[in-house]
Amino acid sequence: MRPLLYYNLSFTFCLLFCYFYFQYVDSHQEEYVQTLRDWVAVESDSSDVLRRPDCHRMMDMTAEKLQAMGGKVELVDIGVQELPDGKTVALPKVVTAQFGSDPNKQTVCVYGHVDVQPAKLEDGWATEPYNLTDINGHLYGRGASDNKAPVLAWIHTVEAYQALSIDLPVNVKFIIEGMEETGSNGLDAMIVAQKDTFFSDVDYIIISDCGWLSRRPALTYGTRGNCYFFAEVEGPKQDLHSGVYGGTVIEPMTDLIGILDTLISPSGKILIPGIREAVAPLSDEEWKMYQDIEFDIESFKSKIGVSQLMYSNKVDLLAHRWRYPTVTIHGIEGAFSGPGSKTVIPAKVIAKFSIRQVPNMDPAVVKKQVTDYLYSVFAKRKSPNKLKVTMIIGAKPWLADTKHPLYEAGKAAVKRVFDVEPDLIREGGTIPIAKTFEDVTGKSIIMMPIGGFDDGLHSQNEKMSRYNYIEGTKLFIAYLHEVAHLKKD
Amino acid sequence: MRPLLYYNLSFTFCLLFCYFYFQYVDSHQEEYVQTLRDWVAVESDSSDVLRRPDCHRMMDMTAEKLQAMGGKVELVDIGVQELPDGKTVALPKVVTAQFGSDPNKQTVCVYGHVDVQPAKLEDGWATEPYNLTDINGHLYGRGASDNKAPVLAWIHTVEAYQALSIDLPVNVKFIIEGMEETGSNGLDAMIVAQKDTFFSDVDYIIISDCGWLSRRPALTYGTRGNCYFFAEVEGPKQDLHSGVYGGTVIEPMTDLIGILDTLISPSGKILIPGIREAVAPLSDEEWKMYQDIEFDIESFKSKIGVSQLMYSNKVDLLAHRWRYPTVTIHGIEGAFSGPGSKTVIPAKVIAKFSIRQVPNMDPAVVKKQVTDYLYSVFAKRKSPNKLKVTMIIGAKPWLADTKHPLYEAGKAAVKRVFDVEPDLIREGGTIPIAKTFEDVTGKSIIMMPIGGFDDGLHSQNEKMSRYNYIEGTKLFIAYLHEVAHLKKD
Numbered sequence: 004m005r006p007l008l009y010y011n012l013s014f015t016f017c018l019l020f021c022y023f024y025f026q027y028v029d030s031h032q033e034e035y036v037q038t039l040r041d042w043v044a045v046e047s048d049s050s051d052v053l054r055r056p057d058c059h060r061m062m063d064m065t066a067e068k069l070q071a072m073g074g075k076v077e078l079v080d081i082g083v084q085e086l087p088d089g090k091t092v093a094l095p096k097v098v099t100a101q102f103g104s105d106p107n108k109q110t111v112c113v114y115g116h117v118d119v120q121p122a123k124l125e126d127g128w129a130t131e132p133y134n135l136t137d138i139n140g141h142l143y144g145r146g147a148s149d150n151k152a153p154v155l156a157w158i159h160t161v162e163a164y165q166a167l168s169i170d171l172p173v174n175v176k177f178i179i180e181g182m183e184e185t186g187s188n189g190l191d192a193m194i195v196a197q198k199d200t201f202f203s204d205v206d207y208i209i210i211s212d213c214g215w216l217s218r219r220p221a222l223t224y225g226t227r228g229n230c231y232f233f234a235e236v237e238g239p240k241q242d243l244h245s246g247v248y249g250g251t252v253i254e255p256m257t258d259l260i261g262i263l264d265t266l267i268s269p270s271g272k273i274l275i276p277g278i279r280e281a282v283a284p285l286s287d288e289e290w291k292m293y294q295d296i297e298f299d300i301e302s303f304k305s306k307i308g309v310s311q312l313m314y315s316n317k318v319d320l321l322a323h324r325w326r327y328p329t330v331t332i333h334g335i336e337g338a339f340s341g342p343g344s345k346t347v348i349p350a351k352v353i354a355k356f357s358i359r360q361v362p363n364m365d366p367a368v369v370k371k372q373v374t375d376y377l378y379s380v381f382a383k384r385k386s387p388n389k390l391k392v393t394m395i396i397g398a399k400p401w402l403a404d405t406k407h408p409l410y411e412a413g414k415a416a417v418k419r420v421f422d423v424e425p426d427l428i429r430e431g432g433t434i435p436i437a438k439t440f441e442d443v444t445g446k447s448i449i450m451m452p453i454g455g456f457d458d459g460l461h462s463q464n465e466k467m468s469r470y471n472y473i474e475g476t477k478l479f480i481a482y483l484h485e486v487a488h489l490k491k492d
Numbered sequence: 493m494r495p496l497l498y499y500n501l502s503f504t505f506c507l508l509f510c511y512f513y514f515q516y517v518d519s520h521q522e523e524y525v526q527t528l529r530d531w532v533a534v535e536s537d538s539s540d541v542l543r544r545p546d547c548h549r550m551m552d553m554t555a556e557k558l559q560a561m562g563g564k565v566e567l568v569d570i571g572v573q574e575l576p577d578g579k580t581v582a583l584p585k586v587v588t589a590q591f592g593s594d595p596n597k598q599t600v601c602v603y604g605h606v607d608v609q610p611a612k613l614e615d616g617w618a619t620e621p622y623n624l625t626d627i628n629g630h631l632y633g634r635g636a637s638d639n640k641a642p643v644l645a646w647i648h649t650v651e652a653y654q655a656l657s658i659d660l661p662v663n664v665k666f667i668i669e670g671m672e673e674t675g676s677n678g679l680d681a682m683i684v685a686q687k688d689t690f691f692s693d694v695d696y697i698i699i700s701d702c703g704w705l706s707r708r709p710a711l712t713y714g715t716r717g718n719c720y721f722f723a724e725v726e727g728p729k730q731d732l733h734s735g736v737y738g739g740t741v742i743e744p745m746t747d748l749i750g751i752l753d754t755l756i757s758p759s760g761k762i763l764i765p766g767i768r769e770a771v772a773p774l775s776d777e778e779w780k781m782y783q784d785i786e787f788d789i790e791s792f793k794s795k796i797g798v799s800q801l802m803y804s805n806k807v808d809l810l811a812h813r814w815r816y817p818t819v820t821i822h823g824i825e826g827a828f829s830g831p832g833s834k835t836v837i838p839a840k841v842i843a844k845f846s847i848r849q850v851p852n853m854d855p856a857v858v859k860k861q862v863t864d865y866l867y868s869v870f871a872k873r874k875s876p877n878k879l880k881v882t883m884i885i886g887a888k889p890w891l892a893d894t895k896h897p898l899y900e901a902g903k904a905a906v907k908r909v910f911d912v913e914p915d916l917i918r919e920g921g922t923i924p925i926a927k928t929f930e931d932v933t934g935k936s937i938i939m940m941p942i943g944g945f946d947d948g949l950h951s952q953n954e955k956m957s958r959y960n961y962i963e964g965t966k967l968f969i970a971y972l973h974e975v976a977h978l979k980k981d
Contacts, residue, residue: 050832050833050834051830052832120835121830121834126731127730127731185832185833186833214736229735229835231833238798239797239798240796240797241616241796241797241948241951241952241953242615242616242950242951242952243950243951244920244921244949244950244951245818245820245822245846245921245950246718246848246920246921246922247703247813247921247949247950248796248813248920249813249818249819249848249920250760250802250812250813250816250817250818250848250920251792251801251802251803251809251812251813251920252796252798252802253758253760253798253800253801254820254821256821256822257756257821258758260749260753260821263749263753264749264750264753267746269742269746269747269750269875271739271742303740307728307729307730307737307741308728308729309728309741309742309876310876311742311876312740312741313739313742314740320740323739323740324736324737324738324739324740327739329734329738329739330746331738331743331835331836331837332745332827333734333745333827333828333833333835333836333837334745334824334828334829334834334838335823335824335827335829336828336829338821338824338829339822339823339825339844340823340825340829341539341540341825342576342825343539343541344674344822344844344846344885345609345610345822345823345950346718346822346846346921346922346950347823347950347951348820348822349822349823350951355828355833355834357734357833357835359734359735383758385758385759386758387798387799387800395833430735430736431733431735431736431737431738431739432733432734432735432736432835433735459730460733461731461732461734461736461835461836462730462731462732462733462836462839463730464730
């Protein structure tokens with residue numbers, strides 16, 4: 004527990020603090036929204052190499068913004084990405100920036116990304132995905148919540164201190180990448196390379212690439228990892244007419260469907276041997292913690308529009324969302340996927356599926372388990388087609404200690420801005436870089452989300468609410484002040 | 493058997509016939525190829541409603557061509573197509589044309605279509621699919637073989653008689669449609685409506701919408717039908733992030749894969765109850781006939797690029813290609829189908845699969861068998877997602893008597909042009925209109941292919957060889973002459 008004096012001083016500070024900073028943020032709201040609009044307008048879809056010029060432009064815009072604020076900015080070349088056809092394409096550079104270098108202050112490093120998931124109007128968006136559209140205070144646009152607004156909120160935080168001519172209470176560094184949605188290709192090596200330079204004076208790493216669980220603000224202390232697989236079945240040398248050849252050819256699509264159907268049972272049980280056995284058991288303490296979290300199953304169901312979930316009680320549901328693995332089949336490349344009908348036997352089909360990783364799973368082991376299993380299942384079919392299983396992403400899970408001072412500071416900042424205790428939650432998704440930061444730098448990490456629980460990340464109609472964007476900026480301002488009080492490691 | 497005199501007269505005729513007509517055809521080869529190039533340039537993909545203007549233009553071009561030749565041409569309005577969103581779009585009009593109306597002559601009606609399957613360069617075409625490209629005498633282009641060149645070969649046939657100022661030996665009618673690749677939507681009703689008008693004086697119907705089995709010319713006496721299904725599984729109201737929601741949601745894609753995997757076994761056995769029982773047994777006579785057909789399994793395998801087929805002997809292979817049903821899973825709409833990775837749980841996925849129909853299957857019964865089966869398999873999964881199975885095409889198989897005079901005339905024409913006996917073959921694909929013509933008009937039908945065995949219908953790099961196009965035109969010229977000798981029904 005903290006001494007009472009700390010809270011009294013903090014409370015006194017808050018009165019002044021709130022007045023200056025929060026008023027400043029409120030009065031600059033429209034400017035913040037306009038910047039977000041400019042950023043969302045850049046289709047920085049890192050999964051589509053044809054969009055790579057937009058990704059490069061997004062990194063340049065980010066660097067220019069930080070440069071204009073007087074930061075010490077670098078655009079770090081992290082090499083090239085190898086494409087399936089053997090060609091290469093340049094990776095978006097990583098932006099690093101530094102504001103302040105006072106050795107007597109704490110140094111935080113804010114991580115974020117400015118690349119986005121794919122989005123097309125015809126996927127079912129109500130508005131143009133790259134034209135930020137304000138509907139009742141919700142700002143709709145691809146990447147608004149994941150992760151452009153949170154990155155901007157951190158930038159606005161530094162701007163606010165600067166505008167009010169008040170020294171930053173901590174040194175602030177930024178590391179902003181453009182490949183997060185596609186596995187943060189190249190970033191790990193860059194972090195390793197700069198371990199003793201850029202990261203040498205960093206005390207804490209802050210990540211705001213996640214969201215709240217409910218309307219209650221939250222701090223996130225764990226994420227699942229992700230092993231993403233391609234399973235390719237190749238048969239005839241080209242697509243065939245299903246009338247002319249159907250019945251004579253062993254069809255790759257039938258083989259692929261057959262092996263995909265052995266991954267997971269209808270009740271959600273992973274059928275790949277060894278996966279479930281590796282999962283850390285659920286402790287009583289954990290069970291109790293889940294039990295206390297504010298989470299309304301009915302509103303969760305209604306939000307996603309389903310009548311029934313995989314589990315009907317809160318603990319099972321949260322546990323399977325955060326601390327158990329799962330298999331998702333995302334789709335199949337190479338088969339007929341358009342509207343209407345086509346009488347084709349696809350010659351080569353590639354299933355995309357992924358397995359979320361949790362402690363104590365190891366991606367290297369999972370890769371072997373999945374590959375061995377699928378090859379053995381496929382062998383039983385006695386098909387002449389060729390199966391190739393590859394793991395293209397292998398991201399580890401991450402778990403923090405919620406009693407660390409960094410989290411205590413987070414709780415205090417949330418209390419200050421929102422006047423509630425935050426929920427302590429985990430994230431079902433993956434922020435693989437958290438694990439890398441931890442492993443390489445050995446520094447403590449906190450995840451401090453400002454995105455809403457209903458922001459629709461990775462799906463149609465992604466949005467960031469004005470409320471979360473603006474109050475989130477205030478939270479970051481308050482948090483830097485809290486971190487300044489922490490004892491240097 | 494025909495009287496010897498017939499063959500003697502025919503032989504005498506051939507000497508003159510060959511000289512005039514065949515020389516004319518040979519000397520107009522470049523003109524024919526240019527017309528085919530103009531036709532292939534129109535992207536008349538009937539499956540894509542956005543391409544509908546091209547389909548309309550293709551029908552207009554066809555009508556104009558026939559009109560310019562002095563035919564009595566009509567563009568018949570066959571109504572509208574209903575789209576999934578409830579809107580409607582005009583169907584391509586059907587072109588009918590008539591050359592000659594001498595009641596003392598036989599009247600043949602040539603059926604063809606000028607719409608095509610989808611094609612994109614990036615599907616793996618070596619040349620632009622809508623730019624007819626001559627490589628070593630092979631004319632590559634979407635729709636070249638299926639069915640634009642055969643339709644043009646029939647048009648060139650009439651042109652040749654006209655150019656040489658020789659009366660057509662039979663009256664020739666044309667019925668050319670623009671929706672064949674999408675189930676000949678609207679054509680059945682049009683044929684029924686014109687049964688006692690356009691079709692009243694038709695004696696025989698000729699279809700050249702198929703191909704040879706080997707390098708040996710062939711006559712086709714049977715086709716499989718096709719029941720094309722959509723199986724839609726709908727879950728959440730929108731796509732979800734697989735990290736954030738994976739493990740809590742019963743995923744539509746998992747359900748869909750699960751039910752698709754129950755359609756057919758790895759060894760090609762259809763698992764839907766009742767389907768196999770409906771198939772007419774293979775007779776000894778049929779077995780013997782298949783045994784005699786020229787068919788080289790090794791070259792078939794090497795052509796499609798597989799090391800092993802579903803069956804290793806000729807009779808099983810031909811039988812399963814022509815006279816047994818099969819299931820093909822064409823693809824899935826709504827799932828992630830692009831290159832790269834996307835961590836999405838698709839909210840609504842629609843599988844496209846089809847079952848080839850053979851005697852004595854009945855599409856109405858098959859519809860019920862498939863629907864009942866899939867609903868029962870799905871029910872066992874106890875999924876809250878919604879399954880909707882619809883049959884969007886229900887085309888019956890067709891079978892002709894190879895001893896009919898129409899086929900004898902065909903054999904004679906093949907002998908005349910190619911100096912070989914044709915193979916008598918069936919077609920694994922579907923030309924549903926054959927069954928309709930038979931059922932509605934009661935007239936005899938012959939299928940007289942000119943396309944090569946390796947034309948790549950419905951797949952990448954479709955082509956029509958110059959040889960088949962030009963010699964095929966000669967075959968049609970010879971055939972009209974043979975038909976003129978048939979006794980009127």
